[in-house]
Amino acid sequence: MTPSVLTDSSRAVGLNVIAERESEVRAYVRDFPTVFKRAEGCMVWDENGKAYIDFFSGAGALNYGHNHPEMKKAIITYLLDDGMVHSLDLATEAKIDFIKTFDELILKPRHLHYKIMFPGPTGTNAVEAALKLARKVTGRSTVAAFTHGFHGMTLGALAVTANRRKRRGASRPLEGxxxxxxxxxxxxxxxxxxxxxxxxxxxxxxxxxxxxxxxETVQGEGGLHAARLEWLRGLREITRRHGILLIVDDIQAGSGRTGPFFSFEAAEIEPDMVTLSKSLGGYGLPFALVLLHPDLDQFLPGEHNGTFRGNNLAMVAATTALKQYWKDGAFSEEVLKKGHVLRDRLQAIVDAANVSAQVRGRGMMQGIAFEPHGFAEAVSKEAFVRGLIAETSGPENEVIKLLPPLIIDDETLDDGLERLEDAIQTVAQSF
Structure with a gap:
C-alpha cells in the first residue's frame, strides 16, 4: 500500500470512531472532516501533515492563537510548582494575580469600577448569571433581546437567543x-x-x-451584523431612561476581537453588566466572568455558583495574556489596522465576485454575506480543501465568517484571503 493510502485509511478509521460513538449532535467535525494532530499560532495540521490556516480560532476562543508559547510556559511552570488547579471560589495566588492584573490593565485605564463575578467557566453560564441577577435586582421577570442574537444553549440563555433552529432544540416553550x-x-x-x-x-x-x-455589539452567530455606534449610544440612553439594565454580551466580540478590549468602547457607553468568556482564558481554556456595577452585587453567598468556576490554569493563562498584550494600547491599534486591511480585502473580493454579496462585521470579526442559498456553505467546503478553516454563520448559514487569531502576521492573513478568494471564484462558477 502507498503512504497516501495508509494515511487516508488512518483518517477514515479515526473519523469512523467519531461517527460510531459520538452523539449525532456533533457539528464542526462534519464541516471539517479530518483528524487534527498539532496546532501552533495561526496554523493547524492534521494527522497526514496537511497544514491549514485557521480563520476559525475555536469560534473566537483563540484570539492569541494556538499554544501561545508564553502562556504555555506559564501553565507548565504553574503545574510543575504543584499550583492548585481546582479551587471552586477559594482564594489562590493565581486568582488574586488575575484580579489585580485585570483591574490594573483593563478596568482602571477605562475608568470602570465593575465588581467581578466568577460563574461557571462557559459563556452561557455567564449569561445565565447575568439574567438571574438582573431579575433579582429589579424584581421584573422579562428580558429583552434582539433579532439574530445568540447568547448560549442553556434554557435561560436560549430564551434570549433568536435562532429558531437552536430554540427548537429546547423542546419546550422558552419564556421570560x-x-x-x-x-x-x-x-x-x-x-x-x-x-x-x-x-x-x-x-x-x-x-x-x-x-x-x-x-451583542457585533452578532457573531447571527450573521455578523454590527450595530452602529450611535445606535448603541441611543440604546444605552433608552435603557437608562426607563430604568432597564443594559447587559452587553462580549463573549465573542470582546477580549480585543474588534480592536479595543471591550467591543463597546468605541461607542463610549458603560453597560450595567458585561459577560466575558471565550478568549478571556487566553489559551483556549474554559473561563468566564460577569462584570457588574457594585450596586448590582446583590446575590447572596453561593446563590449562583459552579464546581469549575475556579479554573486556575485559565487564570494563569489569562493573566499572562493581559500582561503581554494589554499593558498599553499598541496591540489594540495593531488589531484595528489589521481589521481595516481585512475590510478592504473583503470588499475587493466582493467587488470582483460575480455574485450578490455584502461585507459585514467589525475589526477582526468580519465576513461576507452571500445572497444565493447555500453559497457560503459551499465556500467553506472549498476553502477547507485549500487549507483554510472558516465557518459559516447567520440563520441560513449565509455568511462566511472570518475570525483569524489576532496575532496573525500580514503574510499569513494575505495567504488565507487568497485561498478564500479562490474558493469563492470556484463556487461562483456553479451558481
Whole structure:
C-alpha cells in the first residue's frame, strides 16, 4: 500500500470512531472532516501533515492563537510548582494575580469600577448569571433581546437567543423574553430605536418594562451584523431612561476581537453588566466572568455558583495574556489596522465576485454575506480543501465568517484571503 493510502485509511478509521460513538449532535467535525494532530499560532495540521490556516480560532476562543508559547510556559511552570488547579471560589495566588492584573490593565485605564463575578467557566453560564441577577435586582421577570442574537444553549440563555433552529432544540416553550429589532433589521431607512422607545414608553404596548436588555455589539452567530455606534449610544440612553439594565454580551466580540478590549468602547457607553468568556482564558481554556456595577452585587453567598468556576490554569493563562498584550494600547491599534486591511480585502473580493454579496462585521470579526442559498456553505467546503478553516454563520448559514487569531502576521492573513478568494471564484462558477 502507498503512504497516501495508509494515511487516508488512518483518517477514515479515526473519523469512523467519531461517527460510531459520538452523539449525532456533533457539528464542526462534519464541516471539517479530518483528524487534527498539532496546532501552533495561526496554523493547524492534521494527522497526514496537511497544514491549514485557521480563520476559525475555536469560534473566537483563540484570539492569541494556538499554544501561545508564553502562556504555555506559564501553565507548565504553574503545574510543575504543584499550583492548585481546582479551587471552586477559594482564594489562590493565581486568582488574586488575575484580579489585580485585570483591574490594573483593563478596568482602571477605562475608568470602570465593575465588581467581578466568577460563574461557571462557559459563556452561557455567564449569561445565565447575568439574567438571574438582573431579575433579582429589579424584581421584573422579562428580558429583552434582539433579532439574530445568540447568547448560549442553556434554557435561560436560549430564551434570549433568536435562532429558531437552536430554540427548537429546547423542546419546550422558552419564556421570560421579548424580541426587539436589531440595528438595520427593518432596513437602512428605519431607526429601530424609535420602535424600541415607543414600546417601552407606551402603556398600551402590550409588554411589561423588562428587567434588562441584552445585546451583542457585533452578532457573531447571527450573521455578523454590527450595530452602529450611535445606535448603541441611543440604546444605552433608552435603557437608562426607563430604568432597564443594559447587559452587553462580549463573549465573542470582546477580549480585543474588534480592536479595543471591550467591543463597546468605541461607542463610549458603560453597560450595567458585561459577560466575558471565550478568549478571556487566553489559551483556549474554559473561563468566564460577569462584570457588574457594585450596586448590582446583590446575590447572596453561593446563590449562583459552579464546581469549575475556579479554573486556575485559565487564570494563569489569562493573566499572562493581559500582561503581554494589554499593558498599553499598541496591540489594540495593531488589531484595528489589521481589521481595516481585512475590510478592504473583503470588499475587493466582493467587488470582483460575480455574485450578490455584502461585507459585514467589525475589526477582526468580519465576513461576507452571500445572497444565493447555500453559497457560503459551499465556500467553506472549498476553502477547507485549500487549507483554510472558516465557518459559516447567520440563520441560513449565509455568511462566511472570518475570525483569524489576532496575532496573525500580514503574510499569513494575505495567504488565507487568497485561498478564500479562490474558493469563492470556484463556487461562483456553479451558481
Amino acid at each position: 423574553s421579548i424580541s426587539l429589532p436589531y440595528d438595520g433589521f427593518m432596513g437602512e431607512d428605519v431607526d429601530t430605536l424609535d420602535y424600541i422607545e415607543r414600546l417601552f414608553a407606551d402603556e398600551g404596548s402590550g409588554i411589561d418594562v423588562p428587567a434588562a436588555v441584552i445585546v
